[in-house]
Amino acid sequence: MNNLHLFLPCAGGVETYLAAEAAKIIGDAESVRQEMGGVAVKASWRQALELNLHSRLASRVLVGVMQRPYRSEDDIYEAACDVAWEIWFTPKQTFKIDITATRSPLKSLNFAALRVKDAICDRFRHKTGERPSVDTQRPEVRVYVHLSAEHVSLYVDTSGEPLFKRGWRQDKGDAPLKETLAAAMIAASGWQPDQPLYDPCCGSGTIAIEAAQIALGIPAGGQRRFGFERLLPFQKHVWDAMKSEALRAVSMPAVGQNTLEIYGSDVAHRMVDFAQRNADLAGVGELVQLRGGDALQRKPPCDVPPQGAVILTNPPYGERIEVAGVAGTGGRASPRVHTVRSDHSPRGLRDEFDRPMESPPMSAGTRPARETAEFNQDEGDFFPQLATHWKTHFDGWTAHLLVPDMKLPGKMRLKETRRVPLWNGPIECRLFRFDIQGRRATPSEPSSASA
Ligand SMILES: C[S@@+](CC[C@H](N)C(=O)[O-])C[C@H]1O[C@@H](n2cnc3c(N)ncnc32)[C@H](O)[C@@H]1O
Incomplete structure (x- = not known):
């Protein structure tokens, strides 16, 4: 053995x-x-x-x-x-x-x-x-x-259920990212726990939750059972001691002492609720800050510190998960009403992150996102608008997007500084990195200029 x-x-x-x-x-x-x-x-x-x-x-x-x-x-x-x-x-x-x-x-x-x-x-x-x-x-x-x-x-x-099942997920949403792939995105992005991390399309919260667990040293499999527990070489006392040692090494901050800056938001408030429940079950519910809001309108949740700040997301793409919010003009699904979430954070919200969403630019076929979020049949406008929004408001951030579209940089009119091939199940994807260099917004300029 x-x-x-x-x-x-x-x-x-x-x-x-x-x-x-x-x-x-x-x-x-x-x-x-x-x-x-x-x-x-x-x-x-x-x-x-x-x-x-x-x-x-x-x-x-x-x-x-x-x-x-x-x-x-x-x-x-x-x-x-x-x-x-x-x-x-x-x-x-x-x-x-x-x-x-x-x-x-x-x-x-x-x-x-x-x-x-x-x-x-x-x-x-x-x-x-x-x-x-x-x-x-x-x-x-x-x-x-x-x-x-x-x-x-x-x-x-020796594993039993595949290892992406960490044991904390109850709410999935429509297209949850596997925890193992979220962790791979985090590894490929080079994010370090002393940097802010923001997922503006957080869905059920997988990226934010994985990042928080990594930062605190929470063992990935600390909440689940394994196939090896049924194999003959298994000795329960050895395993119990190993697990206890791993859990003792977790550096959970005292109440009010959280220095982690991990944020997630999603246009669908149902998803934000899922993400919060999942984060609670994963033991990091008090340490990640999850809010509702359109990625085309949300302002940065914090300033960029000298060590840099990271956006990491797998945005809505294709048939399964469609773009909603101000870029969602297809009107295929019924509208959903936005509500403002209550604060789950022990230290209160960061001002920037808690700021109410701005009014979207009003144009034909677009309704205010504060009231409705409509599904679009394709994501055509979403990515150019996201690029404009980031250039206007996210100067100095490094953004990483996982998408199955090799032509995304062209669509966003951004030059990627890195592309990492990753497979999402059978789908070949790229994790594109963009170093956002901003331009200052004039007071009259909308946050999500039309492309
Ligand atoms: C591919 S899923 C992300 C899955 C997520 N990583 C998870 O682990 O569950 C894309 C998410 O983008 C959200 N979304 C769609 N349009 C959006 C928009 N305009 N702004 C913010 N989020 C949006 C959807 O509600 C969905 O939860």
Whole structure:
């Protein structure tokens, strides 16, 4: 158990950040190797638990138990028969096989998975006279199979539910960002906890909540259960001690002493309520400041300190989440009434952030955002207006936007200073960085000039 070959899969584009994170968690960069789609780590069982508890970027932590060349399903069966499954679980437990492949010559992945299942059951029957049952819905143990063109790799999963499920989310909204991707955006942006961070389209609050937990050192998995708790090497007293130690290391500020400057706002007040509930459940409800408001109207929540200030967001884009607010002129959905939220912050609101929203520029087809927010069928006007708003009001901020549109900088008429490829599930995206250089607004100029 002290010489395990782990594989930590992650979203495409996250590998570099995950390698650095894993090296930090186990305190050993030599044992970490970046690969395509994840990171390989030589580690002990204890370190496997630590990676589960602390990694914000990995999707799971898998223990490699076999890698062998194969040509046919029979080779896969033989390979699976040679794994000592009995050191990981018992025939009284249920299990499930998950299979993935890249360039495998086999015709049916389902059949290959079936052969692994047969091998596990046959080995248990031979060793103990009993066989475990399959449960595809709520398995106690998950076995992963990966087929490359020439090799079969078998893994025992130690995570259970994927690691993006931190255990605090109750309210999702329509298109929540996975917590692991929010953490990847934070890592790629280079944000440091002493800098203000603002998400102007915060939805259910994922970016702000992840950032606050990172700043305080709250372990990513401190509120959830893991697959390893059902595996035979698990020792509850070791795990309890590890968790207690991690929770003792959290640097929660005393009441009234919060120095974090983490802000989120969203045009949909329903989403702001979701975000606040999620933040409360994540233990950072008093430390992030969440408000309603249109991104095209919200003024900066604070001044830019010498160390810089960061906007980090995945804005509304495409069919699933459409632009609302002053740029939402399509009128497809029914209007929603804005209300002003009450203050949840122990130290009260920052003046700037609490300032009532400005009246939007009145033009044909646009209604005051204070009263209504309408959905638009495309985001055509939103991004140019956002660029204008930022140039007018957010001088000195560094903005990072995650979007699936490679042409966004052209649409915003801004030159990006960096573009980082990141995959949002199957969707290829870019995290664009823009260093906002402002121009002063004249008193008569509206905050969101029409593009
Ligand atoms: C892709 S979602 C963001 C998801 C979020 N990161 C999360 O984790 O839940 C985009 C969000 O932008 C909001 N939105 C749409 N138009 C907006 C506008 N004009 N100003 C501010 N927020 C807007 C939507 O209500 C939605 O919550």
